[in-house]
Amino acid sequence: MGPFILRRLLISLPSVMGISVVLFTVLALAPGDPFAEMALNPNIPAEVREAMRVRLGLDDPIWQRYLRWLWAMVHGDWGFSFISRVNVDLLILQRVPVTLVVIGASQLLAMCIALPVGIYAAVRPYSWFDRLASTVAFIGFSLPTFFTGMLLILLFSIKLDWLPFVYKADISETGWAWWREHLRQSIMPVAVLGLFQGASWMRYVRSAVLDVIRLDYVTTARSKGLAERMVITKHVVRNALIPVVTLVALQVPAIFGGAIVTEQIFRIPGIGSLLIDAILRNDTPVIMAVTFVFSCLVIAFNLIADLVYGWLDPRISYQ
Amino acid sequence: MNEHKLRGLIDQVKTGRSTRRSFIDKMVSLGLTAPMASMMLMHYGVAQAQPAPVYKPTKRGGGGVLKVLWWQGATLLQPHFAAGTKDQEGSRIFYEPLAIWDSEGNLIPILAAEIPSRANGGLSADGKTVTWKLKRGVTWHDGQPFTADDCVFTWEFARDPATAAVTMGIYKDVTVTKVDSHTIRVAFAKPTPFWATAFVAAEGMVIPKHAFAAYTGEKSREAPANLKPVGTGPYKFVDFKPGDMVRGEMYPNYHMPNRPYFDAIEMKGGGDAVSAARAVLQTGEFDYAWNLQVEDDVLKRLEEGGKGRVYIVPSGDIEFIQLNPTDPWNEVEGERASIKSKHFALSDPAVREAMSLVIDRKSIQDNIYGRTGIATSNFLNNPPKYRSSNTKFEVNLDKANQLLEGAGWKKGSDGVREKGGRKLKFVFQTSVNSLRQKEQAVVKQGCQRVGIDLELKSVVASVFFSTDVANPDTYPKFWCDMQMYTTTMTQPDPERFMDQYLGKEISSKANKWQGRNISRWSSKEYDELFASAEGELDPAKRAALFIRMNDMPIKDNAIIPLISRPRVRGASVKLVTQLSGWDLDFAFLQNWYREA
Numbered sequence: 001m002g003p004f005i006l007r008r009l010l011i012s013l014p015s016v017m018g019i020s021v022v023l024f025t026v027l028a029l030a031p032g033d034p035f036a037e038m039a040l041n042p043n044i045p046a047e048v049r050e051a052m053r054v055r056l057g058l059d060d061p062i063w064q065r066y067l068r069w070l071w072a073m074v075h076g077d078w079g080f081s082f083i084s085r086v087n088v089d090l091l092i093l094q095r096v097p098v099t100l101v102v103i104g105a106s107q108l109l110a111m112c113i114a115l116p117v118g119i120y121a122a123v124r125p126y127s128w129f130d131r132l133a134s135t136v137a138f139i140g141f142s143l144p145t146f147f148t149g150m151l152l153i154l155l156f157s158i159k160l161d162w163l164p165f166v167y168k169a170d171i172s173e174t175g176w177a178w179w180r181e182h183l184r185q186s187i188m189p190v191a192v193l194g195l196f197q198g199a200s201w202m203r204y205v206r207s208a209v210l211d212v213i214r215l216d217y218v219t220t221a222r223s224k225g226l227a228e229r230m231v232i233t234k235h236v237v238r239n240a241l242i243p244v245v246t247l248v249a250l251q252v253p254a255i256f257g258g259a260i261v262t263e264q265i266f267r268i269p270g271i272g273s274l275l276i277d278a279i280l281r282n283d284t285p286v287i288m289a290v291t292f293v294f295s296c297l298v299i300a301f302n303l304i305a306d307l308v309y310g311w312l313d314p315r316i317s318y319q
Numbered sequence: 320m321n322e323h324k325l326r327g328l329i330d331q332v333k334t335g336r337s338t339r340r341s342f343i344d345k346m347v348s349l350g351l352t353a354p355m356a357s358m359m360l361m362h363y364g365v366a367q368a369q370p371a372p373v374y375k376p377t378k379r380g381g382g383g384v385l386k387v388l389w390w391q392g393a394t395l396l397q398p399h400f401a402a403g404t405k406d407q408e409g410s411r412i413f414y415e416p417l418a419i420w421d422s423e424g425n426l427i428p429i430l431a432a433e434i435p436s437r438a439n440g441g442l443s444a445d446g447k448t449v450t451w452k453l454k455r456g457v458t459w460h461d462g463q464p465f466t467a468d469d470c471v472f473t474w475e476f477a478r479d480p481a482t483a484a485v486t487m488g489i490y491k492d493v494t495v496t497k498v499d500s501h502t503i504r505v506a507f508a509k510p511t512p513f514w515a516t517a518f519v520a521a522e523g524m525v526i527p528k529h530a531f532a533a534y535t536g537e538k539s540r541e542a543p544a545n546l547k548p549v550g551t552g553p554y555k556f557v558d559f560k561p562g563d564m565v566r567g568e569m570y571p572n573y574h575m576p577n578r579p580y581f582d583a584i585e586m587k588g589g590g591d592a593v594s595a596a597r598a599v600l601q602t603g604e605f606d607y608a609w610n611l612q613v614e615d616d617v618l619k620r621l622e623e624g625g626k627g628r629v630y631i632v633p634s635g636d637i638e639f640i641q642l643n644p645t646d647p648w649n650e651v652e653g654e655r656a657s658i659k660s661k662h663f664a665l666s667d668p669a670v671r672e673a674m675s676l677v678i679d680r681k682s683i684q685d686n687i688y689g690r691t692g693i694a695t696s697n698f699l700n701n702p703p704k705y706r707s708s709n710t711k712f713e714v715n716l717d718k719a720n721q722l723l724e725g726a727g728w729k730k731g732s733d734g735v736r737e738k739g740g741r742k743l744k745f746v747f748q749t750s751v752n753s754l755r756q757k758e759q760a761v762v763k764q765g766c767q768r769v770g771i772d773l774e775l776k777s778v779v780a781s782v783f784f785s786t787d788v789a790n791p792d793t794y795p796k797f798w799c800d801m802q803m804y805t806t807t808m809t810q811p812d813p814e815r816f817m818d819q820y821l822g823k824e825i826s827s828k829a830n831k832w833q834g835r836n837i838s839r840w841s842s843k844e845y846d847e848l849f850a851s852a853e854g855e856l857d858p859a860k861r862a863a864l865f866i867r868m869n870d871m872p873i874k875d876n877a878i879i880p881l882i883s884r885p886r887v888r889g890a891s892v893k894l895v896t897q898l899s900g901w902d903l904d905f906a907f908l909q910n911w912y913r914e915a
Contacts, residue, residue, distance in 0.1 A: 031597055034878075035402070037785065044485050044488055045487075045488040046830065046831075046833035046834070047488075048483075048485065048487045048488050049786065049833070050831075051480055051483060051487075052483045052485075055481075055483045080540065082683075083394045083395070083402055084394035084395040084561040084562070085395055085397070085400055085545065086395065086545075086546065087541050091561060094560050094561070139810055144775070153594075157602055157604075158597070158601060158602060161602065165594070165598070165602070165604070166388070166587060166590070166598055166604055166605065168564070168585070168587065169560065169563065169564060170564060170566065172384065172583065172585075252500070262557070264589070264590065264591070265590075265594070267587065267588075267589040267590040269560060269562070269563035269564065269589065273562070273563075273589055274562065277392075277394075277562050277589070280781060282396075282781065282785075290805060
């Protein structure tokens with residue numbers, strides 16, 4: 001196992017480097033510059049803007065800027081945002097808790113829906129429950145989150161006036177009121193994301209269980225006289241879950257990445273909205289750092305998924 | 320109006336035969352800004368009107384939380400690094416300048432004890448120095464006293480090129496000296512008629528020496544106070560998350576009595592303008608929303624809920640069209656739209672005049688902007704009721720047709736006019752914005768009626784409004800026959816606004832397209848007028864100069880002003896604010912309160 005992990009880590013080094021080169025070049029070639037807003041302000045003379053460009057090293061050739069970035073990154077210096085002049089790692093760390101809470105909760109909700117519904121639908125394929133669940137699931141993942149988000153806001157915030165639609169990460173209330181406020185403002189975004197994800201996972205769980213349930217060993221288990229409940233939980237689901245667990249593991253980076261559209265609608269200060277703001281303002285260091293973290297996470301969780309495979313299914317070996 | 324008449328008017332105000340307000344109204348109708356007119360009166364020793372404060376609360380605090388929504392959140396809280404107004408607003412909760420501009424263009428003292436004038440000896444006769452007396456008994460949020468040292472330090476901080484402060488332009492050419500512990504003197508290199516720049520309004524916020532002294536120049540980015548501001552303002556810092564939330568709480572030792580009214584302030588950022596309007600006007604989740612760039616129909620519908628209302632604050636911003644006098648398509652000496660080239664059609668005054676006669680500004684106002692834009696024929700703009708009478712706009716297709724016929728542009732078989740084999744076909748560019756695309760359609764329709772064909776082009780705002788030298792589609796390059804955008808008037812004085820037609824400011828390859836004159840129209844006479852206005856200490860003469868300058872590019876039809884764009888803000892019906900089109904939204908934050 002040890003040598004395998006080491007080998008994989010070494011292999012992933014060039015891909016991380018490659019990703020960073022591609023990201024950096026694309027960002028450098030993209031139109032726009034971080035001082036666009038200043039260009040519109042007549043009180044800031046052109047010389048000042050020029051001086052700032054020079055200070056931030058924006059006029060140097062791309063390769064120089066890349067090497068400088070890489071060298072700093074190796075030393076653990078993520079650089080600072082051109083716009084807020086705050087260190088990028090601080091900006092990202094500030095956004096992590098909210099992202100984890102909201103996106104994490106929605107993934108949990110998705111699991112809680114997808115597993116039972118998917119399994120039950122697969123155990124009784126083409127029953128009315130299966131048809132209903134599948135129809136709802138199709139509607140669920142066909143509707144984009146910005147649309148369902150708007151619908152929920154219209155219904156619960158504007159018509160009924162039950163829930164707030166502006167998310168506030170720090171709430172001044174304390175004690176129970178704090179929890180209640182957080183719950184109230186999280187309901188809509190978590191529901192929007194969770195139901196969307198749950199719908200597609202449910203289809204996935206259903207087909208995985210269907211694949212397994214037809215196998216001979218299940219028939220054997222049933223003919224042994226095992227209770228149906230036992231057959232499903234012990235023999236079917238356990239095996240069916242191997243691919244599902246992998247799928248979920250690969251989804252974890254997305255949790256860190258946040259959900260750009262939903263965060264924008266509900267004004268959730270997550271990593272997704274940090275990224276979109278940075279893109280709109282051409283704040284290269286922030287875009288670079290967020291996308292880079294994201295790609296590293298994808299690589300890392302790919303590795304973890306591979307390891308989990310081996311643990312779940314001993315037939316897979318890493319020699 | 321000539322100089323003599325102006326002096327007569329000023330005398331009338333001085334002797335009380337005429338009111339301040341009527342004088343300012345008259346000046347504004349001549350194309351002057353209200354602040355400028357007000358400064359004219361100050362120069363002649365007419366006291367500034369002190370608008371009676373309508374502040375009702377009788378004690379400090381007790382007002383709960385003030386929740387405001389900025390759909391672009393503040394990204395930093397150091398006023399001298401502020402990249403845009405959102406950052407200045409965020410900083411302004413905590414920091415204060417010496418004086419601010421009210422809606423009529425009067426200077427109102429904040430950290431100053433009084434506004435400098437000739438009468439109180441604050442302004443020197445040669446127009447080269449301004450002496451500010453500072454308010455005594457003001458303390459920073461950490462308890463330290465506010466003194467002249469802080470002002471001098473602010474100047475040193477901002478003018479240092481290594482600091483890379485965005486306010487450097489204002490502070491680099493002045494000298495600030497300490498006279499005594501509560502008096503400073505600002506000296507200019509040459510006579511400066513508009514002296515209220517340093518330490519005034521958005522760029523004038525004073526920062527504490529004791530918090531920043533160790534972090535100047537190269538180290539300025541590391542100052543802890545960049546993220547945890549220590550100011551003199553009505554609210555002191557609690558928490559800041561860049562791009563998301565700024566929180567402050569009442570400062571119990573604030574230097575104005577019974578202020579502030581609110582116990583705390585929350586400035587939430589992010590999202591979009593429409594949902595911000597919704598949160599204030601329809602659901603009442605927030606008390607105040609900034610910059611509601613939303614179609615007026617939508618705003619009206621949201622207002623029906625009765626929870627909030629829209630405030631239209633007059634300002635100097637103007638949406639206008641520029642007609643390119645140079646050839647944007649072919650390189651001359653290695654440069655497109657070079658000032659040495661000539662446009663095949665738009666260099667013809669008849670074509671330009673015809674263009675201005677076919678654009679229906681009234682219908683742009685009625686059908687596109689509603690309350691949020693006022694059709695205008697002026698570049699230097701003011702509230703609608705004060706509009707200048709020197710210029711006018713009309714739609715006259717017959718006259719436009721006659722002009723074009725007379726100049727030899729004959730209609731071809733496809734209905735498009737041509738002369739010498741060149742057709743009147745123009746490319747018309749602007750930024751992507753639903754309102755602008757509708758305006759483009761109106762302009763195109765008008766031009767079609769007289770045989771001018773327009774090809775509409777829209778560029779993503781982040782590209783169009785950038786200074787990216789490598790991109791051909793930016794507005795300073797103007798590689799197009801005509802373009803439309805809004806130019807903002809941030810300074811309540813026309814000097815920095817009217818420099819947009821100076822010959823030396825022409826945007827070109829040589830200055831990396833950073834010149835302010837993007838229209839590329841220039842005239843020797845204009846340059847001379849501007850130069851004399853810059854050094855003209857006599858406000859009456861200076862005013863007359865700016866009025867003449869305003870009319871020149873318009874009479875020449877080099878530009879076609881369309882819409883004067885006031886600021887659009889939303890507030891809860893119970894919130895009492897005081898908004899000024901010449902300063903930040905938070906300029907009067909200390910006076911905001913909620914009615915029972």
